[in-house]
Amino acid sequence: MLLTNLKHLETKNAAESLVHCNENVMICCGRMGPMCVPVYEIMEELQPRYPHVVFADMEFDTKDAAFIKNLPECRSFMGLPFTVYFKNGKAVHSTSSIQTEDQITTILNNVFTEKYK
Amino acid sequence: MDIETVVIAGSGPAGLTAAIYAARAGLKPLVLEGLTPGGQLTVSETVENYPGFPDSLSGSELMSRFRKQAERFDVRFQRGSIQEISRIENQYNLRIKNNTTRTKSLIIATGAQARRLNVPGEKVFYGRGISGCVTCDGAFFKDKKVIVVGGGNTAMHNALYLTRFAKKITILHRRTRFKADIYEVEKAKKSTEIEWMVPWVITDITGDETLKGITARNIETGEICTLECDGIFVAIGHQPKTEVFSSIVKTNQDGYIIVAPNSTVTTAPGIFACGDVCDPVYRQAAVAVGHGCMAAMDAQEYLTREE
Numbered sequence: 001m002l003l004t005n006l007k008h009l010e011t012k013n014a015a016e017s018l019v020h021c022n023e024n025v026m027i028c029c030g031r032m033g034p035m036c037v038p039v040y041e042i043m044e045e046l047q048p049r050y051p052h053v054v055f056a057d058m059e060f061d062t063k064d065a066a067f068i069k070n071l072p073e074c075r076s077f078m079g080l081p082f083t084v085y086f087k088n089g090k091a092v093h094s095t096s097s098i099q100t101e102d103q104i105t106t107i108l109n110n111v112f113t114e115k116y117k
Numbered sequence: 118m119d120i121e122t123v124v125i126a127g128s129g130p131a132g133l134t135a136a137i138y139a140a141r142a143g144l145k146p147l148v149l150e151g152l153t154p155g156g157q158l159t160v161s162e163t164v165e166n167y168p169g170f171p172d173s174l175s176g177s178e179l180m181s182r183f184r185k186q187a188e189r190f191d192v193r194f195q196r197g198s199i200q201e202i203s204r205i206e207n208q209y210n211l212r213i214k215n216n217t218t219r220t221k222s223l224i225i226a227t228g229a230q231a232r233r234l235n236v237p238g239e240k241v242f243y244g245r246g247i248s249g250c251v252t253c254d255g256a257f258f259k260d261k262k263v264i265v266v267g268g269g270n271t272a273m274h275n276a277l278y279l280t281r282f283a284k285k286i287t288i289l290h291r292r293t294r295f296k297a298d299i300y301e302v303e304k305a306k307k308s309t310e311i312e313w314m315v316p317w318v319i320t321d322i323t324g325d326e327t328l329k330g331i332t333a334r335n336i337e338t339g340e341i342c343t344l345e346c347d348g349i350f351v352a353i354g355h356q357p358k359t360e361v362f363s364s365i366v367k368t369n370q371d372g373y374i375i376v377a378p379n380s381t382v383t384t385a386p387g388i389f390a391c392g393d394v395c396d397p398v399y400r401q402a403a404v405a406v407g408h409g410c411m412a413a414m415d416a417q418e419y420l421t422r423e424e
Contacts, residue, residue, distance in 0.1 A: 034159040034177070035253045038152045041196055045214065076326035078257040078348065079244035096244030097254075100152075 003032055004040040006047075007056040012064040015056075019086040024053040024112045029068040030060050030081025035098040039081055042101045050108055085111045121147050121220040123416050124211060126199050129156020130402040131392025132226035133183040133192075134409030135416075139224075140190035142417045147193045147220075149213060154196075155180035156228045157355060157393075158402055160250040161271065162278045166298070167402055175252070179402075198227070202365050207387065207423065209365075222387040222420055224412045225362055225374060229355030229393040229400070234266065238322030246328025247349045251275045258348045260284045264331065266319065267352035268292060273301040275350050280310045287346070289314040291336055314344075322349065357394045366390070373397045381412040387423075389415050 001008055009015045009027065019025045028043060030036030043055045058065050060080060068074060071091055074082050079097030085107060086092065093111045095103070123139050125132050128150040139146040153159060161176030170179070184194075201212035202223075211218045231249045233239060239247060248254040255278055263283045265276045268290035276286050288305065293316050295302050305311050314333065320341075321332040330345045357372045367375045367384040374383055374390040381389040391408035393400050 031253070033250070033253045034153055034155070035250050037154060041154075045196070076245045078246055078254060078327065079248050080250075080253045097248065 002030075002040065002057045002059050004057050005044050006040060007054065009056050009058040009067075010062070010064065012067040015058060015064070015067045018054060018056060020089045022054045022086075023088055024050075025056065025086040026053055026083065026108070027056045027058055027068060027086070028081050028083045029058040029065055033080060035079065036081040039083060039099055039104070042099070042104055045101070046104065046108070050112075053108060053112060087111060118217075118219050120208065121145075121218060122420060123147070123222045123224060123413075124149065124218065124220040125224045125226060127151050127156065127226035127228055127392070127394075128154050128184070128194070129158060129180070129226060129228045129392060129405065130183065131228070131394075131405035131409035131412070132156070132224070133180070133187050134406045135224045135226055135391060135413040136187045136192040136409075137183075137190060138410050138413030139416060140187065140192045142413065144413075144417060144420065145191075145193070146224075146413075147195060147218070148187070149198060150194055150196050151198045151227060151358075155184070157231070160252065161274065162252045163274055164402070166270075177252075199361055202361060204365065204385070209387065221423070222389070222416045224381075224409075224416055225359070225366070225383070225388065225390040225394055226392045226405075226409060226412070227358040227362075227394055228405075229357045231351065232353045232356055234319055234322075234349075234351055234353065236319050236321060238324070238328075242322055242324055242328040242349075245326070246324060246347060247322070247351065249351050251278045251350055255279055255282050258283045261347035262345065263287070263348035263350060264289050264314075264319075264344070264346050265350045265352060266290070267354070268295040268297060268315075269352060269354065270297045270301050272352040273297045273305045275352050276305050276311050277308060279350065280308055283310070283348070285312065286310055287312045287314055287344070289317050289319065289333065291318045292316050319349070355393065355400065357397075359394055362388075369397070371397060381408060381415045387416075387419055389419075 073094040077096035084094045158176035165173040197213045262285045316336040317333045374395040389412040391412035392405035
């Protein structure tokens with residue numbers, strides 16, 4: 001399990017359920033490595049500012065992480081972590097490798113707005 | 118508002134050494150971990166030149182040992198970085214996210230961040246073929262062709278690490294001389310999977326969904342060539358993370374904080390700098406450790422004098 005204060009997704013079913021039962025979901029799929037940890041920490045910090053978004057992590061080296069890895073949006077990804085933003089059950093944005101807080105907040109502000117409904 | 122005695126910005130070798138010394142001096146330091154806890158060393162697969170570890174270890178393991186040692190002396194850790202700093206008489210207000218912390222002294226050990234190539238295509242393919250961390254992303258390049266850009270120890274380590282996965286590795290360097298230790302260059306030269314392109318620079322990165330190749334220019338002859346590849350690992354050095362401090366301490370033209378000779382004293386009273394933020398020459402963990410120790414002792418002396 002990843003050592004974060006985020007919601008941990010340990011199975012494919014849990015991930016599917018989360019994205020289908022919540023309007024706005026951000027999932028970061030990675031390891032406890034130097035490119036991933038900063039993203040988890042940014043997500044933890046952003047949680048209180050984005051109460052309408054569910055922030056979760058998923059361990060990359062598990063079979064069930066195929067839920068994220070096999071998404072068409074992640075087909076070309078070659079850098080950890082894989083981060084996917086879901087709106088009403090659909091992946092609407094994704095990024096590969098480390099991201100800054102500015103990059104993440106820009107995406108959150110952009111994708112979790114009316115235009116993706 | 119509570120007033121801190123000493124805040125240490127950065128959690129790499131310099132910051133954590135400063136923290137250990139400051140804690141043992143009873144200064145109750147608060148360490149701000151920054152964006153990458155443990156600093157740049159955490160992306161190094163192998164550290165072979167840090168004394169005391171004859172069998173080598175990973176950068177992450179080394180930094181977790183530093184942290185464990187700091188925790189033993191009750192060093193406090195806080196996530197985040199300083200976003201704004203202002204002076205209030207003999208103290209400093211530090212804005213960290215939405216909070217403000219006041220401190221009597223500050224040790225800047227924010228280190229440096231990896232340089233980017235700054236060529237067309239780099240932003241597009243970062244995470245889709247371009248990476249700065251072989252331990253994080255090396256496995257994505259199984260049986261692929263990759264280029265390692267750089268001529269330092271990190272570039273040599275990266276190339277050798279990638280021989281576990283990639284079918285062909287090219288070290289591309291802009292000079293014919295290498296900054297890496299001869300020992301490291303020789304090790305890389307012994308590998309049959311590693312090829313060399315010197316003195317070349319990348320001028321363009323191309324691909325579709327993923328990276329497919331580069332255009333490069335020979336520095337001496339001006340010759341241009343294109344090369345197919347699936348990945349690029351960038352190891353071309355670092356630049357100091359000092360932007361937020363440049364209004365309060367003097368920096369040189371490259372952004373390194375200027376400190377008084379043989380000390381860590383900056384141009385602002387009560388602010389000290391150590392490690393890669395003030396070291397444009399050596400930039401080694403072993404040097405940063407010494408600097409960190411000096412900064413804690415300089416801060417202690419300053420605080421005693423101010424009392």
